[in-house]
Amino acid sequence: MPVTLKDIAEAAGVTIATASRSLTGAYGVHRATRERVLAVAERLKYRPNRVARGLATGRSHTLGLVISDIRNPFFAELARGAEDAACAAGCEVILCNSDLDCDKQMSYTQSLLEKRVDGIIMNSVAGLSRAQQQQLEDCGAPIVLLNRPRGTLNFSTVCTDNARGGELAGEYLARLGHRVIAHLTGPKDHGNLSDRCSGFLKGIQARRTGVEPIIIHGDHTFHGGYEMARKLFTRRRDVTAIFAGNDVIAFGVVRAAIENGLRIPDDLSLVGFDNVELSGILHPPLTTVHQPKYEIGQAAVEILLRLSKDTNGRTPEHRLLGVQLIERQSCRSLKR
Amino acid sequence: MPVTLKDIAEAAGVTIATASRSLTGAYGVHRATRERVLAVAERLKYRPNRVARGLATGRSHTLGLVISDIRNPFFAELARGAEDAACAAGCEVILCNSDLDCDKQMSYTQSLLEKRVDGIIMNSVAGLSRAQQQQLEDCGAPIVLLNRPRGTLNFSTVCTDNARGGELAGEYLARLGHRVIAHLTGPKDHGNLSDRCSGFLKGIQARRTGVEPIIIHGDHTFHGGYEMARKLFTRRRDVTAIFAGNDVIAFGVVRAAIENGLRIPDDLSLVGFDNVELSGILHPPLTTVHQPKYEIGQAAVEILLRLSKDTNGRTPEHRLLGVQLIERQSCRSLKR
C-alpha cells in the first residue's frame, strides 16, 4: 500500500493541509515545519498520487498525441520532439495511432478528454465531418493541428511551409535546366501535399521557363511512388526530373528507376520532401526539402502548454515553420 | 463545465449510485431505469471523468512504455503493436524516451507510478544499479522487460530468440561457403546483441566447417556500422561475408562498401538483423533475420493487462518469440 499524504502528515505531526502546502511548495508555511515535512516525505519515500491531485486540480499534466502511425518516421521524429518538450515541462504524452480513420480519431479524442488531458495534438481533421469538427472545437481542451486547414476553425496549427518547399524544389529543378518535370503526389485533397504541388507549379515558373509539369496523383507511400513512377516511365520517356511529394514516394521512384535501368542522377534527377533520416543514407543520397519535424512536435507542445494555462483567453496560435532545400546527389544539371 | 454523474442522476430522477451502476453496466438495475439513465446520459452528452474513476477504483487503464528512442524504427513498430493491443483493451499508452539514460529511466518510471499506471514496459534494466533495479521490482506495478536479463529478477520478459537468430545467420553464411565471416556488433555487455553473437558463433560451427569468425564491437548505429566496416576493409581484404548485429549497422556497412568499391552481393555478402521496413527497400534488398517487433509490443501489453488484474498472484511471465531468416539479395554462394 503506497504511503499517502495522511501518513506523512501524521508522522510529521501536522495536518494533511500543511503537509500538502509543504510539498507543493506553496507560500505560508513556516520554514522549519516545511523542512520537517519534506524530511519525513523523503524518509517514507512518499510519492504523490497524481490521479488524486489531478482530480482536485483539474489538470492532468498529460497531453494526447493523435497521429496516423508512429511507424511513419516523420511522426516518430515529431513525437520525439513533442515528448521531449512535454517531459521538460513535467508532462506526459499519450500516443494514439489513428490511421487517419475518422472513427478512431473521434474515439481516441473522446478517451483522451475523459482522461482530462490538458491538450491534444492531431494530425489533421480534414477527413472529419463538419459536425465532428465542431464537436472537437468545443470539447474544452485546446487542440493543435498539424496542417493548415481551410476555413476559420478554432484550432491552433503548427505546420511547415509546404508551399514554399514545393517552390524551392520547382525552382531548383528548373534552374538545373530540366524542361519536363513530373510531380508525384498523393490524393488531390491532401492539404499538405496540395500545398507542395501548388508551390511546385509556382516555382517552375512555366510561363517564363517553358517547363512542362506533369502532375500524377496516387498513394503517398513507397508502393504508390513505385507505381506512379513505373507508369510514368512507360508513358513519358522524355521526363528528366521528378519531384516526389515526400521522401517515401521518392524511395519508390528509386526502386522503379533501378528496375527500368534508369540511373539517378545520370538519367533522372529526383527531389524528395521531408528529409527523413533514411534519405541521407540511401544511394544516391537524396536531395530533398527539409521539414523540421522535431521542432513541429516541440512547437505543438509549447502551444498546448501555454493554452492550457489561460483557461480564459484561449486565442489559437498558428506557426508556420521554415523549410530548406538539402542538396545531395540525386540531381544533375542539364546545362553544360 | 462538463456534465457530471450528479447532473445526469438529477435529470433522470435517481441517485448517483444508480446512475453509476447503469453506466458501468453493473448488475442490479431495473432495465427501465437503466435505459432512462442511458438516454439522459446520451442526451446530455455525458462523458465520465476517468480521473475520478481511477481514483475510486485504483486502476488507471494506462500503461507506460519506456523505450530508448521512438525514432528507432524497431521501437516504433513495437510501440505500434503495444498501442494497438492496449487500445483494443480500452487502455492508453504513455510514451517515454529514455535514451537508455539511467536517470531518465528512473524518473520516467517514477512519474508513471505517480500516475498510477497499470503496468510498465521497459527496454532493459541492464544499465541500472542493483538498488535501482530493486526499487523497480517492488514498485507495485507489473513490469515487462524487452530483453532476457541474467539473474532472477521479479520482472516479466518478452524477447525474440536472439541466439537462434544469430545461429541462423551463421549457419546460412557458412552453408553458402564463406570461410572468413565478420560479425559487426555493439558493445560487449549489450544483452540482446551478445546473444546474437554467441548464436552466430554456434551457427558457423567453426570446428566442423573451419570458418574463421571476426568479431568487431562498436556502436550499434548506422555510423558505427560504417566505421567498423571501413576499418575491417582496410585490415582484412579476405572477408567475404558480414553478419551485422542489426539492420542499421548493416546499412552502415552498405555505405562503406559502396565507398570502397565493393559490390554487394558480388564482392561481399551481408546479413542483417531485425528486418526493419527499410531493409526490403534498400538496394540490394537485405537478407536479414526477422524479429516480430509488432508482436513483441502486443505480447508485452497482454502480459501487463493480465498481471494488473490479479493483484494477488503475480507470477512473472516470460515469452521468447521466434525468428526467421528472410532471404533476399544481399548474399551469394561461394560454391560453384
Added chain:
DNA sequence: CTGAAAGCGCTAACAG
C-alpha cells in the same frame, strides 16, 4: 502560519 472542512467525480459496500 496552521488547522478544519468542503469538495473534485466516481465507485462500492451496506442497508433498506
Added chain:
DNA sequence: CTGTTAGCGCTTTCAG
C-alpha cells in the same frame, strides 16, 4: 432494485 454513506488522495478556501 435503489438509496445512503463512506471513502479514493489531494487541494483549497475559510477561520483561527
